[in-house]
Amino acid sequence: MTATPKTSALMARGAAFLGTEHAILCGAMSWVSERNLVAAISNAGGFGVIACGAMTPDLLDAEITGTKALTAKPFGVNLITMHPLLFDLIAVCAKHGVGHVVLAGGIPPKGSVEAIKAFGAKVIVFAPTIALAKKLFRSGADALVIEGSEAGGHIGPVSTSVLAQEFLPALAADHLVFVAGGIGRGEAIASYLEMGAAGVQLGTRFACASESIAHPAFKAAFFRGNARDAIASVQVDPRLPVIPVRALKNKGTEEFTAKQIEVAHKLDAGELDMAAAQLEIEHFWAGALRRAVIDGDVERGSVMAGQSVGMVTKEEPVATIMAQLLEESEAALNRR
Structure with missing residues (x-):
């Protein structure tokens, strides 16, 4: 029995898709989302994602190898669509049998989704409009992340709460949609799950975890x-x-x-x-x-x-942060 049954029930679709205990992804943060943090997220029951960023294929190869040495749990790789060696990076993911590839930073170039699915991986994409999201799903994308302007790093112009109200009623019944941007506590996670989200993605909340190599x-x-x-x-x-x-x-x-x-x-x-x-x-x-x-x-x-940076007040292990988020979500659902 899980300690957070209501949260787990609402996360069931997302967790099954990711192959994890909890449908909580760690946003790919360049230089931060490397093997140590990624493995810690996955070992805590979430879904770690390597931020490839500007890495060369050789560097990505080494990072995936290093992550595998630290966890036997599922994790993904985030690739930037404008990377000049995108298809070489996809080949590295294929070599390692990476189960999930996140395509970020723009519309996936022709053939990229097909190249990822060819070796059996799931494709996770971002989309700023429902029309583009539907097109990406038709093109083979398996899941979508909607990310509001509250997020750190590269952002779009629309807030998370508005995106959730637009996208989830239109897509969540038939597709897997994860919500990201400004999420720092479990109460917000509970709300998005109740609206139909398959799970959530957080970056800022995990950036200063004990396992993060950040200075x-x-x-x-x-x-x-x-x-x-x-x-x-x-x-x-x-x-x-x-x-x-x-x-x-x-x-x-x-x-x-x-x-x-x-x-x-x-x-x-x-x-x-x-x-x-x-x-x-x-x-x-x-x-x-x-x-x-x-x-x-x-x-x-x-x-x-x-x-959500104001909610990050001290260095804590990933497992502690994960447990706190789940407990807050469960308490919120129990108050309903």
Whole structure:
């Protein structure tokens, strides 16, 4: 018998799909969602997801191997659709028999979903509109994550609560839909499950877990931060395909504005095409995020955090965080 029967019952579809005890995914956070945190999430009954980000195929190969050494439980791999070596990365996932691949950062390019399904893996996608979600499901996607603007990292313009009200009544009966963005407590999990979500995805809540390799200064910035500190970046030039990024305000956010101006000038001069410009912006974020997470430079680095950052107040083991979320959800459902 589970200690949280009502929550488990509502999560049953999502948990069966993921092959886990709980339908709680950890959002893929570059530099943070590596083997140690991913394995800890999976070992605690959730679903860890490796953030491939800008990794080369060799690096991803090593990360999957390292994760397998730490857990025998299911975990997934998050691939960025604009990665120039996307199909090589998919081949690495195939080599390891990865069970679930998350395609993030844009519409999956032609053939990518088919390439993943060809080796038997499940495909999880993101979609900002119901029409696109339906199209992706028709194209073979197995599950959808709807992520609100409260999330950390790359974000869309619509809040989680509005997305949930739009997507879940339209899709949840026939499809697996996971809700993400700004979720920090179990009461919110309970609400989305009751609305029809198959499960939830959290990133910020797990970023400062004991098992996270993030620098102590990065974690301390989270502990000091509150919802108002987690701001979205501003798009300087409408020509630049810049997806807003939510992070704690610091000098790094100001430097990103300067970076956009620099890239716009390169576009004007014909030194870059649009695809190369977007890639340069992505490389900026990858470098800035590494400085914050790994080096502990929380002034000039990018301290990506969701608006739930104010609910992250101390370093705790993943298992403790997971148990707390489930207990809060169950208590909320029992009060209904």
